[in-house]
Amino acid sequence: MGRPTRSIYPVLLASLILAACGGGSDSGQSTTSSNAAATISAQEPNAPQATGNTATDGFNWFNFRRRQIGLEAVARNALIDVAAQGHSNYQKTNNIITHDQIEDRRDFTGRTVGDRLAAARYGFASTNSYAYGEVISATSDPSGFNAAEDLIAAIYHRFVILEPMFKEAGAGSATVAGGLTYFTTNFAANGLDRGLPRGSVVVYPAPSQSRVPRNFFSDNESPDPVPNRNEVGYPISVHANITATVSVQSFTIRPRGSNANLTVRPLTSGSDTQTPSSAAAIVPLDPLAAGTTYDVQFIGKVDNIDVNRSWSFTTQ
Numbered sequence: 001m002g003r004p005t006r007s008i009y010p011v012l013l014a015s016l017i018l019a020a021c022g023g024g025s026d027s028g029q030s031t032t033s034s035n036a037a038a039t040i041s042a043q044e045p046n047a048p049q050a051t052g053n054t055a056t057d058g059f060n061w062f063n064f065r066r067r068q069i070g071l072e073a074v075a076r077n078a079l080i081d082v083a084a085q086g087h088s089n090y091q092k093t094n095n096i097i098t099h100d101q102i103e104d105r106r107d108f109t110g111r112t113v114g115d116r117l118a119a120a121r122y123g124f125a126s127t128n129s130y131a132y133g134e135v136i137s138a139t140s141d142p143s144g145f146n147a148a149e150d151l152i153a154a155i156y157h158r159f160v161i162l163e164p165m166f167k168e169a170g171a172g173s174a175t176v177a178g179g180l181t182y183f184t185t186n187f188a189a190n191g192l193d194r195g196l197p198r199g200s201v202v203v204y205p206a207p208s209q210s211r212v213p214r215n216f217f218s219d220n221e222s223p224d225p226v227p228n229r230n231e232v233g234y235p236i237s238v239h240a241n242i243t244a245t246v247s248v249q250s251f252t253i254r255p256r257g258s259n260a261n262l263t264v265r266p267l268t269s270g271s272d273t274q275t276p277s278s279a280a281a282i283v284p285l286d287p288l289a290a291g292t293t294y295d296v297q298f299i300g301k302v303d304n305i306d307v308n309r310s311w312s313f314t315t316q
Contacts, residue, residue, distance in 0.1 A: 044211065050145060054173035055085070057144025058183050062161055062169070065152055068209070069202040071164055074187060080170025082120035083109070084184040087136070091182040092174035097138050113186060124190055131189040131242055133160035142181040144173070151185075152204075153213060154221045155235040155267065159279050160187060162204060162239050165195040195241035199305030203298070204237050207311035214315050215287035223274055226265050226283050233262065233284025238309070240278045240302045248300040251282050256293040256312065262286070288315045 046067075048060040063073040086109035091097060093107040101108050101116075110116035113134045124130040135157045137147045151157045160166075166187040175181040196202065205212045213234045218226035226232050236253055240246050248268050252261040264282040267275045275281065280300070288294065291314070298309045 050143075054142050054144040054147065054175070054181055054183055055081075055088075055171040055185075058148040058173070058185060059144070059169065059171040061145045061148035062152075062185065065148075065204070065206075066162060069162065069204055069206045071162065071202055072167065074166055074169040077122065077168040077170050077188070079120045079122040080117065080168060080186050080188060081172060082170070083113075083116040083122065083172075084134075084170045084186045085172025085174075086110075086120070087116055087134075087186075088172040088174040088182040088184045091136070091138065091184075092176055092180075095176075097136065097182075099134055099136065117186065117188070122188070124188075129192045131163070131165060131192060133163065133166070133187040134184065135160055135187075136182070136184045138180045138182050140180060142173075142175060144183065147181070147183045148185075153216050153234065155216075155225050155237060155281050155283065156221060156223070156274050158204065158235070158237060158281075159239070159276055161185075162202065162237070163187065163189075163242055163278075164202065164239060165189040165192055165242050167194065189242070192241075192243055195243075198244075199302045199307065201238045201240045201246070201298070201302060201307055201309065203296070203309060203311060204239070205234070205313040207313070209313040211316045212288075212313045214290060216283070218283070225267060225272075225274070226285070229285060231287060232265075233286055233288045234315075235267075235281050235283045236296055237279060237281035238298050238300075242276070242278050244278045244303050246278055246280050246300060246302055248280050248298070250297065250299040251280060253282060253284060253294050253296045255289065256295055290315055 048064055050057055090101050090107040094105050101111050110119045135151050137151055139147055166189050169187045171185045173183045215231055216234050217230055218224055218232050219230045254261045262284045264284050267281040269275050269277040293312050293314045295312045300307055
């Protein structure tokens, strides 16, 4: 049985001193597909227990994946919940998938993510050192776990979800009877003084992770990370603090026992305007093989500090 139809849109990551955007569309046009992000296994080690609440389950699944790669879990903030819930309500009421709201439409709570956080009375302690982000999805499947996993598969969204400096978040969902469930998560960093040690990165899929999805349908994400090709391999990424600059010397993936690297599309800030300077990714141009261990190597620099990471993961 295929995955249900779902739509996902790009994310926004911004601060007064930095700007990194995973896309900037508010056209309201949605894309639909049967996304091939993995069906969540209840047997996965340390996975959270489902509550049946889309927002809570999606939030918990993001934290599960963050912890898996060595990041701090984000704390749930009730004020950010208000902003996220308001945006899900707006999208449901107006039958639209967008990051920006229009003032004269029903359930308006703020034009931008920042406006909605302010309207919810979430304040930033510093006026020159903060960041926030938003990821949204719409799906006929009300599972928060599946919605979160789909958003992690979408590489421009993943850059926000796995941002090391985010420390708080809130989530909301709204469901049309017999129709779509709109899921929104807002992330925030109230001050940019905490994160990974200087010159460090985290990677995804996680080292030794199993049951990694084999593919990703690139056309599902807007902007499309792999133009002119839809079904591709699952994205692999490295993430540093939003304040850092990642440069890539070599980023490769190959099946265990093979001497040939897979052909990939590299995503770096120098070649892709949607990739933040604090992260990098590769997307295999063909689906990965089933039940196969892949070896990955990243060689580069983070703020001019040499970084050499080698790790492996195994597909479903």
